[in-house]
Amino acid sequence: MQNNYAYIALFATIGVAFTVATMWVSWVVRPTHKRTGSKAEPYECGELPIGNAWRQFKAGYYIFALLFVVFDVEVAFIFPWARVLRDMKSAGLGLFAFFEMMVFIAILLVGLAYAWRKGVLKWD
Amino acid sequence: MPFDLHSINLFDMGKQFVFTLTLQKISFLAVAFMTFASAVAVVTMKNIFHSLLFLVLTFLGVAGIYLLLSADFLAAVQVLVYIGAITVLIMFALMLTSKLMAKRVSQTMEQWIVALPVTLGILVVLIRLVVLNPWGMKAAPAGPTTGIIGTSLMTKYLLPFELASIVLLVAVVGAILLAKEDKSDDPS
Numbered sequence: 001m002q003n004n005y006a007y008i009a010l011f012a013t014i015g016v017a018f019t020v021a022t023m024w025v026s027w028v029v030r031p032t033h034k035r036t037g038s039k040a041e042p043y044e045c046g047e048l049p050i051g052n053a054w055r056q057f058k059a060g061y062y063i064f065a066l067l068f069v070v071f072d073v074e075v076a077f078i079f080p081w082a083r084v085l086r087d088m089k090s091a092g093l094g095l096f097a098f099f100e101m102m103v104f105i106a107i108l109l110v111g112l113a114y115a116w117r118k119g120v121l122k123w124d
Numbered sequence: 125m126p127f128d129l130h131s132i133n134l135f136d137m138g139k140q141f142v143f144t145l146t147l148q149k150i151s152f153l154a155v156a157f158m159t160f161a162s163a164v165a166v167v168t169m170k171n172i173f174h175s176l177l178f179l180v181l182t183f184l185g186v187a188g189i190y191l192l193l194s195a196d197f198l199a200a201v202q203v204l205v206y207i208g209a210i211t212v213l214i215m216f217a218l219m220l221t222s223k224l225m226a227k228r229v230s231q232t233m234e235q236w237i238v239a240l241p242v243t244l245g246i247l248v249v250l251i252r253l254v255v256l257n258p259w260g261m262k263a264a265p266a267g268p269t270t271g272i273i274g275t276s277l278m279t280k281y282l283l284p285f286e287l288a289s290i291v292l293l294v295a296v297v298g299a300i301l302l303a304k305e306d307k308s309d310d311p312s
Contacts, residue, residue, distance in 0.1 A: 005191060009151065056222040065216040066299040070292050072209040076201045077288060080274030087271070088278060097278050100286070107289040111296030120300055 063120055074108055152192050159185025176214055183207045197270040 038044055081101050088097040115121055162181035169175040183206040190199035277285045 005151075008191075057219045059220050062216050062220055063299065063303045065212050066303055067296065068212060069205075069209040070296050070299065072204060074289070074292060076204050077277070077285070079200055079204070080197060080270050080277055082274075083270045084274035084278060087275070093278070100278060100282065104286060104289040107286070107293050108296070111293045114297055115300055118300055118304060120304055 067115060067120070070111070071108070074105075077104065148192060152189070155185050155188035155192065159189065173215075173218060176211065176218065179214070180207055180211050183211070194269070196268045197273050200270065 042049055078101065081097065085094065085097055088094050159182055162178040162185065165178040166175045166182060169178060183202060187199045187202040187207070190196075190202055
């Protein structure tokens with residue numbers, strides 16, 4: 001059981017090392033002259049940016065974050081269920097467990113349908 | 125003894141166990157250092173958005189500590205809910221705040237003279253708690269907990285499990301009712 005976490009540590013180490021190595025190599029390889037004129041722009045041959053990127057966004061988008069949190073918590077319930085579904089099947093309770101989760105998801109789908117009906121999901 | 129997380133059952137164990145023990149200690153130190161360093165970075169960063177990014181690292185470190193305490197389900201939920209959802213909430217709140225992202229808004233606490241005794245008092249209380257509390261030396265549950273939780277959700281706690289989805293449904297409806305801009309004047 002502990003060795004599974006060794007894999008997680010291994011992957012985390014490789015991920016961090018890859019990122020650091022990539023940035024280090026690009027730091028070594030790139031030319032060092034100063035960026036001036038159009039070189040200093042975010043898109044060298046694209047649209048000129050208007051204003052700063054650190055600006056206030058439309059408050060209506062917060063509802064997407066709120067909905068995301070709810071369905072994220074739903075995933076937290078699905079996770080242990082997915083872990084034991086095979087065990088439940090070998091215990092003869094597979095269909096039962098499956099439909100229990102379907103009921104769980106269906107109740108939450110009512111919420112999604114409500115959001116849809118209210119026009120919350122529209123990107124305006 | 126606050127930091128002797130795995131000195132339990134050291135006797136009567138073989139060499140293999142001692143090896144994993146030191147490995148666990150090393151990973152605990154690494155995770156604790158990451159948590160502590162990024163927590164310090166959260167409160168010292170000039171840009172509040174960078175603070176948020178370090179908060180993610182702090183949450184990840186806490187998840188690692190949960191793993192070391194063999195609370196694997198808690199670690200998964202920590203990654204899912206805290207890193208996944210809470211961070212997104214804070215990020216949205218930051219992006220929706222006017223002028224908070226401007227560089228000239230200071231992140232420095234200007235009333236540190238008041239804050240210092242308060243935080244020092246809390247620190248003293250916490251240290252006393254850590255030192256004086258008789259930490260239970262019971263061994264952690266052997267094996268992953270996610271399966272146990274899943275089984276009890278599917279059998280013993282089936283009704284609370286389904287009720288939880290209704291609670292979440294209420295949360296969806298409440299969030300929509302509270303946060304949606306009212307367009308009732310608009311007939312379309």
